[in-house]
Amino acid sequence: MGYLNKVVLVTGGGTGIGRATAMLLAERGAIVAINYSRSAVEAEETAQAIRQFGGRAMAIQADVARNAEVVSMIEQIVKSFGTIHYLVNNASITRYIAMDDLEAVTEEAWDDLFAVNVKGMFNCARAAAPYLKAGKGAIVNVGSIAGITGKGSSLPYAVSKAAVHGLTKSLAHALAPDIRVTGVAPGAVDTRWWAGKEEQMRALIRHLPLDRISTPEEIAALIAAVLEQPSLTGQIVTVDNGQTM
Incomplete structure (x- = not known):
């Protein structure tokens, strides 16, 4: 199928896995909308890096936990690029x-984590669905x-990610047959989260069957x-260097 001229929205696209995904898809020909909430500098740097090699990208601010901001974001992307494919x-x-x-x-911890991690994903899926449906x-x-x-890093975080997996399956039912919905479940990934925790990271690696952790580019x-x-x-694809094997 390929990504040439396909419009992709990547939320949290300025750093880590989001940035790596935005860069990779742009290298493969996609037009990328890079959403951010607070990482404005990083998101714009990612968009600029894409433009430097001839790609098309825009950085766009929205708190995904706020539905009105999500709806406005989708409208701006469609106005700029015509539609959204992924x-x-x-x-x-x-x-x-x-x-x-x-x-x-x-x-507050429960409310904040579920608002962004779960409700935020639902808000984006719902707002983008009419455009995704049109393009299968x-x-x-x-x-x-x-x-x-x-x-995980906290009990509410682990529960919120379990809810993301459940949301994935429910959306796969709700949006079939026109939109496919799949989850990826990374284990440890070498991102800025590990800054200052390098010894903890090395200790984890020693217990993983593949003796390594993933890079954002691999995810x-x-x-x-x-x-x-x-x-x-409707599937959750685990990529964790054997941690949960």
Whole structure:
């Protein structure tokens, strides 16, 4: 199928997995809308990097937890590029709370994580759906092995990612047969999240069957492959160097 002149929205596209995905798809000919909430500098740098090699990209601000902002974002993308063919729901946040410290889990933590990580993905899918449907498009939701193992940077984060996996399956039912919806569940990925935690990262690597952690570019390559796979929907594809094997 290819990505030449296909319009792709990547949420949280200025850093990490989102940036790598935006860059890869643009290198393959896609027109990329790079959503950000607070990472304006990084998102614009990503868009500029794409333009430098002749690609087409725009950085666009929206808090995905706010439906009105999402609707406005979709309208701006369609006005600029005509439609949307693919959606990569990557934007998410976390709170660092010890898993066994239940008293530290506040109502605000639950509300914030579910608003962005779950409701935000739904908002984007709903707003983009009419355009994706017209082009027989696809959605990839970026989950996490935290949503499979129940362990992560905090209890609400792990539960929110389990909800992302459930949302993926529900959207796959709701949007079939015109839109495919698939999830990817990365394990540890070498992003800025590990800054200052290098020893923790090395300790984790020693316990992984493949003796390594993933790069953002590797996850981006999987996302690109999943978007193009015509027989795939409703699945959660785990990529974790054997951590959950």
